[in-house]
Amino acid sequence: MSAGWVVAIVLAIGAVAYFFAAQRARVQRDSTDRAKEVPHSLPTYHGWLAFIFATVPALLVFLVVSSVSSGLLEGRIRTEVATHIADPAAASLSIGMVHNTSNALGQLGLSGANVPASYAALRDMATSAGISLAESGEDYMVPLAASVNADAGVHKLIGQGLTLLLALAGAAFSYSRIRLRLRARNQVERVVLWSLLAASTVAVLTTVGIILSMLGETIHFFSDVNPLTFFFGTVWDPRFAAAGSGGSEGQFGLIPLLMGTLYIALVSMLFAVPVGLMAAVYMGEYASNRVRSTVKPLLELLAGIPTIVYGIFAVVTLGPFFRDLSAALAGGFSFIQAQSVLTAGIVMGVMLIPVVSSLSDDVITAVPRAMRDGSLALGATRSETIRKVILPAALPGIVGALLLTASRAIGETMIVVLAAGVAARINFNPFEAMTTITVKIVNQLTGDLEFNSPQTLVAFALGLTLFTLTLGMNVYALYIVRKYREQYE
Structure with a gap:
């Protein structure tokens, strides 16, 4: 049986x-x-x-x-x-x-x-x-x-x-x-x-389990590689160094990966935040109940699309479009690569729009109605009320929502793999390819694995670093949101 x-x-x-x-x-x-x-x-x-x-x-x-x-x-x-x-x-x-x-x-x-x-x-x-x-x-x-x-x-x-x-x-x-x-x-x-x-307690135990599962292998990695070399190194080349070249020092630099992660997240936020905030303001202050009940679910459908689909859209449609557009503007010279920070940032920004709009809409609608009525009673227009009363009152909650969105952008993998490339380098040009921490975690844990070399164990150090970064942002965002909610209770 x-x-x-x-x-x-x-x-x-x-x-x-x-x-x-x-x-x-x-x-x-x-x-x-x-x-x-x-x-x-x-x-x-x-x-x-x-x-x-x-x-x-x-x-x-x-x-x-x-x-x-x-x-x-x-x-x-x-x-x-x-x-x-x-x-x-x-x-x-x-x-x-x-x-x-x-x-x-x-x-x-x-x-x-x-x-x-x-x-x-x-x-x-x-x-x-x-x-x-x-x-x-x-x-x-x-x-x-x-x-x-x-x-x-x-x-x-x-x-x-x-x-x-x-x-x-x-x-x-x-x-x-x-x-x-x-x-x-x-x-x-x-x-x-x-x-x-x-x-x-499931969430707490899950967090503890994640930390413990990565901490042991991370300590093992740092027993072979100097932590200062990892956290402050500017070269990412996880291959074994040639004989007489000083070992593997400088080959596991985190700076290029961290810079690519933050750069792509910044570009995506620059695209998602204005669009998401304006959508939230429209749905919370201007749209009728009928329009709101239709537009908001349609907008949130973007969050249900698998990220691999966004990545395919970027590598098949948006990347070649930017490349051909730059070639047409520069007389045949393409200064925007098909895989670039710009392509990955825009596509990731489209994915993040429903996150920004939904969280910001909840914060804006939580502002007490008396503040709106008081501003309108004093002669302010609706747009002035939004700019000078509602948005300042909702600002702490909006900041918390943006921090949660940023942590979501930092942890994205599939869009970056397809749209931003795998080049680990320090670069300030958004038209060229870069890579992120999540992409290198995938690369280091792909293929035949032997968990006894720095080339594989570095994935655990990268994962623990990314986990610490996103966890800190989430905790701070939740603190801000909680403080905002207590303000009007």
Whole structure:
């Protein structure tokens, strides 16, 4: 029986427990003199309490047993492989082959005495059945995989049995506890409260997990490369330096990548901010409700377009257009490259317009109506009210919205890959190609990876740097937005 069926059966037991528990609570309520004893909770809460007792502990036990079983089996495989292979890299490959052998045995339905004695015989059987299996393999992998499959079946059976028994026991226990004065509502609300608390910690745990996943490899990278060389270096050339050239010093300079990231983000903001702000002012102050309900969703559709589509538009349409236009203006000499900061910035700006307009519109509409009415009552026109009253009042919130938009621009990847190129250099000409941190992260983690060289580990240092930069901007933006909201509460 698969895990999906186990979960479905547990939920079915919980649904049955809900129905019978609610029905029993309803019968007790209707057969009791209300003047003598008043029920504490509605029958619905008794039903939900029975559902929680029947499902939550059982599913938690099922998850724990499955995790422990996987860990034990994986440890057994590693221990057995280590007795035959000493090299860690070869052992890792052999562990993968054992897993493939285990899957092949399961697909072929082989177990016990039916398991072939040699790897070659199993490969022939798998090939005839249309199952791919590695050409090279050791004979010890076959009995090891068969033993792992047998143990996995036992563990699976034990876990499923415990799960179903616990579900039935929880349903019976909750059913037997039903009383008129049972505080079922309080217990259900306590479970809901803890569930909400667990959900609210997901963002924090995700942030901590991201930091920890990159921090170790970043420390490893800085053990090989001087941090000063990385943060203040002006040359990006992650190849190994030639003999006698001083090693890899100066080859991992962050400055060209950081400059390209900020430059392209600046160009995109210069395009997106005016258009987005004017759109927000129009929708918040001039547009009728009918126009606003139509224009705003249409504008926000731009945010739903995949960034790869924007990148294709840039490399196929906008980049060649700028190149041909510059050639026509300069008499055949194209001073704007097809892949350039300008092309990437404009396309990214189009993508950011709905972000700027939506956030700014929310901030502008949050300005109290009394401030508008007071300005108009003193004789100011609508445009003067917007320029001298509404926008200054909404400025902190708008600044926070722009910082959030800037962090979105700094983290963009696909548009830059296609529209700005991969040239890592310090350049102030917006008509030429540059690259960003995200592009180089993709480049360093593409292809055959060996996480023991600076050429690969530098991607973690770049990722942690970019994460710190965007996190700081987001925190500061949220601080400004929160301060603005408190001003009018």
